[in-house]
Amino acid sequence: MRPAVTLPPTAARVNAVGPSPVREILALTARPEVINFAGGLPAPELFDAEGLRAAYDRVLAEDPQRVLQYSTTEGDLDLRTAVAARLTARGLATGPDDLLITSGSQQALTLLAVALLEPGDVVLVEDPCYLAALQCFGFAGARVVPVPTDEDGIDPAALAEIAERERPKLLYLVPTFQNPTGRTLTAPRRREVAELAGRLGFRIIEDDPYGELRYDGQPVPWIATDPAAADRTALLGSFSKVLAPGLRLGYLRAPAELRRACVIAKQGADLHTSTVDQAAAARYLRDNDLDAHVATVRAAYRERRDALLGGLAAALPPGSRWNQPAGGMFVWASLAGGLDATELLATAVKHEVAYVPGAPFFVGDPDRGALRLSFITQGPDVIEEGLRRLAKAIEEHG
Ligand code: PMP
Numbered sequence: 001m002r003p004a005v006t007l008p009p010t011a012a013r014v015n016a017v018g019p020s021p022v023r024e025i026l027a028l029t030a031r032p033e034v035i036n037f038a039g040g041l042p043a044p045e046l047f048d049a050e051g052l053r054a055a056y057d058r059v060l061a062e063d064p065q066r067v068l069q070y071s072t073t074e075g076d077l078d079l080r081t082a083v084a085a086r087l088t089a090r091g092l093a094t095g096p097d098d099l100l101i102t103s104g105s106q107q108a109l110t111l112l113a114v115a116l117l118e119p120g121d122v123v124l125v126e127d128p129c130y131l132a133a134l135q136c137f138g139f140a141g142a143r144v145v146p147v148p149t150d151e152d153g154i155d156p157a158a159l160a161e162i163a164e165r166e167r168p169k170l171l172y173l174v175p176t177f178q179n180p181t182g183r184t185l186t187a188p189r190r191r192e193v194a195e196l197a198g199r200l201g202f203r204i205i206e207d208d209p210y211g212e213l214r215y216d217g218q219p220v221p222w223i224a225t226d227p228a229a230a231d232r233t234a235l236l237g238s239f240s241k242v243l244a245p246g247l248r249l250g251y252l253r254a255p256a257e258l259r260r261a262c263v264i265a266k267q268g269a270d271l272h273t274s275t276v277d278q279a280a281a282a283r284y285l286r287d288n289d290l291d292a293h294v295a296t297v298r299a300a301y302r303e304r305r306d307a308l309l310g311g312l313a314a315a316l317p318p319g320s321r322w323n324q325p326a327g328g329m330f331v332w333a334s335l336a337g338g339l340d341a342t343e344l345l346a347t348a349v350k351h352e353v354a355y356v357p358g359a360p361f362f363v364g365d366p367d368r369g370a371l372r373l374s375f376i377t378q379g380p381d382v383i384e385e386g387l388r389r390l391a392k393a394i395e396e397h398g
Pocket of ligand 1: 105
Protein backbone atom coordinates (compact mmCIF):
# COMPACT_ATOMS: atom_id res chain seq x y z
CA MET A 1 0.00 0.00 0.00
CA ARG A 2 1.19 3.47 -0.81
CA PRO A 3 1.49 5.76 2.20
CA ALA A 4 -1.41 8.19 2.45
CA VAL A 5 -0.47 11.67 1.29
CA THR A 6 -2.30 14.73 2.39
CA LEU A 7 -3.52 16.76 -0.53
CA PRO A 8 -2.92 20.50 -0.44
CA PRO A 9 -6.00 22.28 0.88
CA THR A 10 -8.20 24.53 -1.23
CA ALA A 11 -7.22 28.19 -1.16
CA ALA A 12 -7.98 30.00 2.07
CA ARG A 13 -9.93 32.65 0.17
CA VAL A 14 -12.66 30.15 -0.71
CA ASN A 15 -13.43 29.52 2.95
CA ALA A 16 -12.95 33.17 3.79
CA VAL A 17 -15.55 34.24 1.22
CA GLY A 18 -17.91 31.31 1.86
CA PRO A 19 -21.00 30.24 -0.09
CA SER A 20 -23.82 32.64 -0.94
CA PRO A 21 -26.53 32.37 1.72
CA VAL A 22 -29.12 33.29 -0.91
CA ARG A 23 -28.17 30.41 -3.19
CA GLU A 24 -28.19 28.06 -0.17
CA ILE A 25 -31.70 29.22 0.70
CA LEU A 26 -32.74 28.71 -2.91
CA ALA A 27 -31.65 25.07 -2.63
CA LEU A 28 -33.64 24.74 0.61
CA THR A 29 -36.77 26.19 -0.95
CA ALA A 30 -36.61 24.52 -4.36
CA ARG A 31 -39.59 22.25 -3.56
CA PRO A 32 -42.43 23.30 -5.87
CA GLU A 33 -44.89 23.51 -2.94
CA VAL A 34 -42.90 26.37 -1.41
CA ILE A 35 -44.15 29.83 -2.35
CA ASN A 36 -40.98 31.63 -3.17
CA PHE A 37 -40.38 35.22 -2.14
CA ALA A 38 -36.69 34.31 -1.81
CA GLY A 39 -34.88 34.13 -5.13
CA GLY A 40 -35.25 36.96 -7.60
CA LEU A 41 -36.36 34.47 -10.24
CA PRO A 42 -37.92 36.17 -13.28
CA ALA A 43 -41.43 34.89 -14.05
CA PRO A 44 -40.82 31.84 -16.27
CA GLU A 45 -44.18 32.08 -18.07
CA LEU A 46 -43.13 35.51 -19.38
CA PHE A 47 -39.98 34.25 -21.11
CA ASP A 48 -40.37 34.73 -24.86
CA ALA A 49 -39.38 31.13 -25.55
CA GLU A 50 -40.87 31.18 -29.06
CA GLY A 51 -39.01 34.33 -30.05
CA LEU A 52 -35.74 33.03 -28.64
CA ARG A 53 -36.16 29.65 -30.30
CA ALA A 54 -36.75 31.36 -33.64
CA ALA A 55 -33.62 33.47 -33.14
CA TYR A 56 -31.48 30.40 -32.34
CA ASP A 57 -33.01 28.54 -35.31
CA ARG A 58 -32.20 31.38 -37.68
CA VAL A 59 -28.58 31.90 -36.66
CA LEU A 60 -27.91 28.17 -36.63
CA ALA A 61 -29.58 27.72 -40.02
CA GLU A 62 -28.09 30.77 -41.71
CA ASP A 63 -24.61 31.07 -40.22
CA PRO A 64 -23.67 27.82 -38.41
CA GLN A 65 -19.97 28.00 -39.16
CA ARG A 66 -19.69 31.40 -37.53
CA VAL A 67 -21.99 30.97 -34.54
CA LEU A 68 -20.49 27.61 -33.53
CA GLN A 69 -16.93 28.93 -33.79
CA TYR A 70 -14.68 30.69 -31.25
CA SER A 71 -15.12 34.45 -31.40
CA THR A 72 -13.60 37.69 -30.10
CA THR A 73 -13.31 38.47 -26.41
CA GLU A 74 -15.04 41.85 -26.82
CA GLY A 75 -18.19 40.17 -28.09
CA ASP A 76 -20.53 39.94 -31.08
CA LEU A 77 -20.49 43.23 -33.01
CA ASP A 78 -24.22 43.08 -33.84
CA LEU A 79 -25.05 42.56 -30.17
CA ARG A 80 -22.75 45.37 -29.05
CA THR A 81 -24.26 47.65 -31.69
CA ALA A 82 -27.78 46.86 -30.48
CA VAL A 83 -26.85 47.37 -26.81
CA ALA A 84 -25.08 50.64 -27.66
CA ALA A 85 -28.22 51.89 -29.43
CA ARG A 86 -30.35 51.00 -26.41
CA LEU A 87 -28.02 52.82 -24.00
CA THR A 88 -27.86 55.83 -26.31
CA ALA A 89 -31.67 55.93 -26.52
CA ARG A 90 -31.76 55.97 -22.71
CA GLY A 91 -29.50 59.04 -22.54
CA LEU A 92 -25.95 57.70 -22.49
CA ALA A 93 -24.20 58.15 -25.83
CA THR A 94 -22.49 54.82 -26.46
CA GLY A 95 -20.78 53.14 -29.41
CA PRO A 96 -20.22 49.41 -29.88
CA ASP A 97 -16.52 49.81 -29.06
CA ASP A 98 -17.35 51.17 -25.60
CA LEU A 99 -18.77 47.76 -24.66
CA LEU A 100 -17.59 44.35 -23.58
CA ILE A 101 -20.13 41.53 -23.63
CA THR A 102 -19.92 39.41 -20.47
CA SER A 103 -21.28 36.08 -19.30
CA GLY A 104 -23.98 37.71 -17.17
CA SER A 105 -23.31 41.02 -15.48
CA GLN A 106 -21.98 38.94 -12.60
CA GLN A 107 -18.91 38.21 -14.71
CA ALA A 108 -18.40 41.93 -15.25
CA LEU A 109 -18.09 42.29 -11.47
CA THR A 110 -15.46 39.54 -11.37
CA LEU A 111 -13.54 41.07 -14.28
CA LEU A 112 -13.55 44.52 -12.68
CA ALA A 113 -12.35 43.08 -9.38
CA VAL A 114 -9.51 41.22 -11.13
CA ALA A 115 -8.63 44.21 -13.30
CA LEU A 116 -8.70 46.85 -10.56
CA LEU A 117 -8.07 45.49 -7.11
CA GLU A 118 -4.89 44.61 -5.25
CA PRO A 119 -5.18 42.75 -1.93
CA GLY A 120 -5.98 45.25 0.81
CA ASP A 121 -7.51 47.87 -1.50
CA VAL A 122 -10.58 49.53 -0.07
CA VAL A 123 -13.95 49.08 -1.76
CA LEU A 124 -16.89 51.06 -0.41
CA VAL A 125 -20.32 49.44 -0.65
CA GLU A 126 -23.88 50.30 0.26
CA ASP A 127 -24.94 48.71 3.54
CA PRO A 128 -26.87 46.45 2.90
CA CYS A 129 -25.24 45.32 -0.38
CA TYR A 130 -25.76 42.76 -3.18
CA LEU A 131 -24.19 39.57 -1.87
CA ALA A 132 -22.43 38.19 -4.93
CA ALA A 133 -20.62 41.52 -5.36
CA LEU A 134 -19.28 41.08 -1.84
CA GLN A 135 -18.05 37.63 -2.88
CA CYS A 136 -16.19 39.12 -5.89
CA PHE A 137 -14.50 41.80 -3.82
CA GLY A 138 -13.69 39.19 -1.16
CA PHE A 139 -11.98 36.94 -3.71
CA ALA A 140 -9.86 39.89 -4.81
CA GLY A 141 -8.70 40.35 -1.21
CA ALA A 142 -10.25 43.81 -0.95
CA ARG A 143 -11.12 45.45 2.34
CA VAL A 144 -14.85 46.11 2.01
CA VAL A 145 -16.08 49.11 3.98
CA PRO A 146 -19.83 49.67 4.43
CA VAL A 147 -21.46 53.06 3.89
CA PRO A 148 -24.82 53.76 5.57
CA THR A 149 -27.94 54.09 3.42
CA ASP A 150 -31.48 55.33 3.94
CA GLU A 151 -34.71 55.32 1.93
CA ASP A 152 -33.00 57.36 -0.85
CA GLY A 153 -29.96 55.09 -1.18
CA ILE A 154 -26.40 55.75 -0.08
CA ASP A 155 -25.95 58.68 2.34
CA PRO A 156 -23.67 61.22 0.59
CA ALA A 157 -22.52 62.89 3.82
CA ALA A 158 -21.47 59.56 5.29
CA LEU A 159 -19.90 58.61 1.98
CA ALA A 160 -17.86 61.84 1.94
CA GLU A 161 -16.60 61.27 5.46
CA ILE A 162 -15.74 57.59 4.93
CA ALA A 163 -14.12 58.24 1.54
CA GLU A 164 -11.95 61.06 2.97
CA ARG A 165 -10.80 58.70 5.69
CA GLU A 166 -10.43 55.44 3.76
CA ARG A 167 -9.24 56.74 0.37
CA PRO A 168 -11.04 53.91 -1.48
CA LYS A 169 -10.12 52.73 -4.92
CA LEU A 170 -13.68 51.87 -5.77
CA LEU A 171 -17.30 52.52 -4.86
CA TYR A 172 -19.81 49.81 -5.79
CA LEU A 173 -23.42 50.93 -6.20
CA VAL A 174 -26.72 49.55 -7.42
CA PRO A 175 -28.34 53.00 -7.70
CA THR A 176 -31.65 51.92 -9.22
CA PHE A 177 -34.03 49.44 -7.50
CA GLN A 178 -31.19 48.08 -5.44
CA ASN A 179 -30.72 44.49 -4.44
CA PRO A 180 -31.70 43.81 -1.64
CA THR A 181 -33.65 46.97 -0.74
CA GLY A 182 -35.40 48.04 -3.96
CA ARG A 183 -34.29 51.62 -3.22
CA THR A 184 -33.30 54.20 -5.81
CA LEU A 185 -30.61 56.82 -5.34
CA THR A 186 -32.09 60.27 -6.02
CA ALA A 187 -30.76 62.51 -8.81
CA PRO A 188 -29.22 65.09 -6.42
CA ARG A 189 -27.45 62.33 -4.54
CA ARG A 190 -26.11 60.90 -7.81
CA ARG A 191 -24.64 64.35 -8.48
CA GLU A 192 -22.97 64.38 -5.07
CA VAL A 193 -21.56 60.88 -5.55
CA ALA A 194 -20.17 61.83 -8.96
CA GLU A 195 -18.56 65.00 -7.61
CA LEU A 196 -17.00 63.13 -4.74
CA ALA A 197 -15.56 60.52 -7.09
CA GLY A 198 -14.15 63.33 -9.21
CA ARG A 199 -12.67 65.15 -6.23
CA LEU A 200 -11.26 62.17 -4.31
CA GLY A 201 -10.26 60.13 -7.34
CA PHE A 202 -12.07 56.84 -6.81
CA ARG A 203 -13.83 54.77 -9.44
CA ILE A 204 -17.49 53.78 -9.47
CA ILE A 205 -19.15 50.55 -10.51
CA GLU A 206 -22.75 51.44 -11.41
CA ASP A 207 -24.48 48.06 -11.50
CA ASP A 208 -27.88 48.38 -13.20
CA PRO A 209 -29.63 45.10 -13.94
CA TYR A 210 -33.05 46.43 -12.83
CA GLY A 211 -33.36 49.95 -14.31
CA GLU A 212 -35.71 48.96 -17.12
CA LEU A 213 -38.17 47.43 -14.66
CA ARG A 214 -39.70 50.74 -13.57
CA TYR A 215 -43.38 50.70 -12.52
CA ASP A 216 -43.87 54.32 -11.38
CA GLY A 217 -42.24 57.68 -11.90
CA GLN A 218 -39.52 58.86 -14.22
CA PRO A 219 -36.08 57.32 -14.87
CA VAL A 220 -33.18 58.93 -13.00
CA PRO A 221 -30.06 59.55 -15.15
CA TRP A 222 -27.15 57.14 -14.72
CA ILE A 223 -24.17 58.36 -12.72
CA ALA A 224 -22.15 57.49 -15.84
CA THR A 225 -23.83 60.46 -17.61
CA ASP A 226 -22.42 62.94 -15.08
CA PRO A 227 -19.36 64.76 -16.50
CA ALA A 228 -17.63 64.56 -13.11
CA ALA A 229 -17.78 60.76 -13.13
CA ALA A 230 -17.92 59.83 -16.82
CA ASP A 231 -14.21 58.94 -17.01
CA ARG A 232 -14.30 56.80 -13.86
CA THR A 233 -17.58 54.93 -13.99
CA ALA A 234 -18.12 51.40 -15.25
CA LEU A 235 -21.79 50.79 -16.04
CA LEU A 236 -23.05 47.19 -15.97
CA GLY A 237 -26.20 45.94 -17.67
CA SER A 238 -27.85 42.58 -18.17
CA PHE A 239 -30.33 40.67 -20.29
CA SER A 240 -31.23 38.52 -17.28
CA LYS A 241 -34.17 40.52 -16.00
CA VAL A 242 -35.56 41.76 -19.32
CA LEU A 243 -35.12 38.64 -21.47
CA ALA A 244 -33.94 35.51 -19.63
CA PRO A 245 -31.25 34.89 -17.00
CA GLY A 246 -30.39 31.46 -18.44
CA LEU A 247 -28.84 33.20 -21.45
CA ARG A 248 -26.12 34.50 -19.11
CA LEU A 249 -25.63 37.65 -21.18
CA GLY A 250 -24.55 40.94 -19.71
CA TYR A 251 -22.40 43.90 -20.71
CA LEU A 252 -19.88 46.32 -19.33
CA ARG A 253 -19.50 49.90 -20.56
CA ALA A 254 -16.24 51.38 -19.36
CA PRO A 255 -13.59 53.92 -20.33
CA ALA A 256 -11.01 52.50 -22.75
CA GLU A 257 -8.16 51.66 -20.38
CA LEU A 258 -10.41 49.90 -17.89
CA ARG A 259 -12.29 48.05 -20.63
CA ARG A 260 -9.01 46.80 -22.08
CA ALA A 261 -7.94 45.55 -18.66
CA CYS A 262 -11.27 43.72 -18.36
CA VAL A 263 -10.76 42.16 -21.82
CA ILE A 264 -7.45 40.72 -20.59
CA ALA A 265 -9.12 39.43 -17.41
CA LYS A 266 -11.88 37.85 -19.51
CA GLN A 267 -9.38 36.03 -21.72
CA GLY A 268 -8.16 34.27 -18.58
CA ALA A 269 -11.69 33.57 -17.43
CA ASP A 270 -13.50 32.16 -20.48
CA LEU A 271 -11.90 33.56 -23.69
CA HIS A 272 -15.30 34.93 -24.72
CA THR A 273 -18.99 34.64 -23.99
CA SER A 274 -20.85 31.92 -25.92
CA THR A 275 -20.82 32.82 -29.62
CA VAL A 276 -24.17 31.22 -30.38
CA ASP A 277 -25.94 32.78 -27.41
CA GLN A 278 -24.67 36.24 -28.38
CA ALA A 279 -25.64 35.73 -32.01
CA ALA A 280 -29.11 34.54 -31.04
CA ALA A 281 -29.61 37.51 -28.73
CA ALA A 282 -28.49 39.91 -31.48
CA ARG A 283 -30.87 38.22 -33.89
CA TYR A 284 -33.67 38.38 -31.33
CA LEU A 285 -33.12 42.12 -30.93
CA ARG A 286 -33.21 42.56 -34.72
CA ASP A 287 -36.42 40.57 -35.26
CA ASN A 288 -38.37 41.54 -32.14
CA ASP A 289 -39.34 44.62 -30.20
CA LEU A 290 -37.60 44.13 -26.86
CA ASP A 291 -39.21 47.31 -25.52
CA ALA A 292 -42.66 45.86 -26.15
CA HIS A 293 -41.66 42.66 -24.35
CA VAL A 294 -40.27 44.65 -21.42
CA ALA A 295 -43.54 46.62 -21.27
CA THR A 296 -45.45 43.33 -20.88
CA VAL A 297 -43.08 42.16 -18.15
CA ARG A 298 -43.35 45.52 -16.40
CA ALA A 299 -47.15 45.43 -16.38
CA ALA A 300 -47.16 41.94 -14.84
CA TYR A 301 -44.52 42.80 -12.24
CA ARG A 302 -46.28 46.03 -11.27
CA GLU A 303 -49.42 44.04 -10.47
CA ARG A 304 -47.36 41.56 -8.44
CA ARG A 305 -45.62 44.32 -6.52
CA ASP A 306 -49.00 45.83 -5.69
CA ALA A 307 -50.34 42.45 -4.55
CA LEU A 308 -47.40 42.06 -2.17
CA LEU A 309 -47.63 45.62 -0.86
CA GLY A 310 -51.39 45.28 -0.45
CA GLY A 311 -51.07 42.18 1.74
CA LEU A 312 -48.07 42.95 3.93
CA ALA A 313 -49.96 44.89 6.62
CA ALA A 314 -52.11 41.85 7.36
CA ALA A 315 -49.16 39.43 7.25
CA LEU A 316 -46.43 41.12 9.30
CA PRO A 317 -46.62 41.98 13.03
CA PRO A 318 -48.08 45.43 13.81
CA GLY A 319 -45.41 48.11 13.72
CA SER A 320 -43.35 46.35 11.03
CA ARG A 321 -42.04 48.60 8.27
CA TRP A 322 -41.48 48.13 4.57
CA ASN A 323 -40.81 50.30 1.53
CA GLN A 324 -42.75 50.92 -1.70
CA PRO A 325 -40.19 50.34 -4.46
CA ALA A 326 -40.89 52.11 -7.75
CA GLY A 327 -39.45 49.19 -9.71
CA GLY A 328 -37.21 46.16 -9.68
CA MET A 329 -37.91 42.93 -7.86
CA PHE A 330 -37.67 43.45 -4.13
CA VAL A 331 -39.51 44.86 -1.15
CA TRP A 332 -37.37 45.38 1.93
CA ALA A 333 -39.18 44.91 5.24
CA SER A 334 -38.27 45.02 8.90
CA LEU A 335 -40.21 42.92 11.40
CA ALA A 336 -41.44 44.61 14.57
CA GLY A 337 -41.52 43.04 18.01
CA GLY A 338 -37.91 41.91 18.10
CA LEU A 339 -38.59 39.10 15.61
CA ASP A 340 -35.40 37.73 14.04
CA ALA A 341 -35.97 37.08 10.32
CA THR A 342 -33.21 34.43 10.18
CA GLU A 343 -34.80 32.46 13.04
CA LEU A 344 -38.29 32.83 11.57
CA LEU A 345 -37.24 31.34 8.22
CA ALA A 346 -37.29 27.69 9.41
CA THR A 347 -40.91 28.10 10.58
CA ALA A 348 -41.79 29.87 7.33
CA VAL A 349 -40.34 27.02 5.24
CA LYS A 350 -42.35 24.55 7.36
CA HIS A 351 -45.41 26.56 6.27
CA GLU A 352 -44.14 26.36 2.68
CA VAL A 353 -43.23 29.97 2.14
CA ALA A 354 -39.71 31.43 1.86
CA TYR A 355 -37.92 34.77 1.81
CA VAL A 356 -34.33 35.86 2.31
CA PRO A 357 -33.35 37.14 5.75
CA GLY A 358 -31.73 40.56 5.53
CA ALA A 359 -28.80 39.98 7.88
CA PRO A 360 -26.31 38.47 5.37
CA PHE A 361 -26.57 41.53 3.11
CA PHE A 362 -25.07 43.77 5.80
CA VAL A 363 -21.34 44.35 6.01
CA GLY A 364 -21.81 46.46 9.15
CA ASP A 365 -24.25 45.78 12.01
CA PRO A 366 -27.23 43.88 10.62
CA ASP A 367 -30.90 44.68 11.20
CA ARG A 368 -31.94 41.24 12.47
CA GLY A 369 -35.59 41.94 11.70
CA ALA A 370 -34.91 42.72 8.04
CA LEU A 371 -36.06 40.51 5.17
CA ARG A 372 -36.05 40.70 1.40
CA LEU A 373 -39.25 39.74 -0.39
CA SER A 374 -39.15 39.18 -4.15
CA PHE A 375 -42.52 39.69 -5.82
CA ILE A 376 -41.84 38.80 -9.44
CA THR A 377 -41.86 35.01 -9.65
CA GLN A 378 -45.54 34.25 -8.97
CA GLY A 379 -48.89 35.82 -9.81
CA PRO A 380 -51.04 37.89 -7.41
CA ASP A 381 -53.13 34.91 -6.19
CA VAL A 382 -50.04 32.95 -5.22
CA ILE A 383 -48.55 36.03 -3.58
CA GLU A 384 -51.70 36.43 -1.47
CA GLU A 385 -51.56 32.78 -0.42
CA GLY A 386 -47.84 33.16 0.36
CA LEU A 387 -48.61 36.08 2.65
CA ARG A 388 -51.32 34.06 4.45
CA ARG A 389 -48.73 31.33 5.06
CA LEU A 390 -46.22 33.88 6.28
CA ALA A 391 -48.79 35.27 8.72
CA LYS A 392 -49.40 31.76 10.08
CA ALA A 393 -45.66 31.15 10.43
CA ILE A 394 -45.28 34.42 12.35
CA GLU A 395 -48.21 33.48 14.60
CA GLU A 396 -46.74 30.05 15.33
CA HIS A 397 -43.23 31.44 15.87
CA GLY A 398 -44.66 33.82 18.45
N1 PMP B 1 -25.98 42.72 -9.96
C1 PMP B 1 -27.05 42.69 -9.17
C2 PMP B 1 -27.33 43.85 -8.30
C3 PMP B 1 -27.90 41.58 -9.18
O1 PMP B 1 -28.97 41.56 -8.37
C4 PMP B 1 -27.61 40.49 -10.05
C5 PMP B 1 -28.49 39.26 -10.14
N2 PMP B 1 -29.09 38.84 -9.02
C6 PMP B 1 -26.47 40.58 -10.84
C7 PMP B 1 -25.69 41.71 -10.80
C8 PMP B 1 -26.05 39.48 -11.77
O2 PMP B 1 -26.96 39.28 -12.77
P1 PMP B 1 -26.62 38.52 -14.13
O3 PMP B 1 -25.25 37.89 -13.96
O4 PMP B 1 -27.68 37.50 -14.27
O5 PMP B 1 -26.62 39.55 -15.18
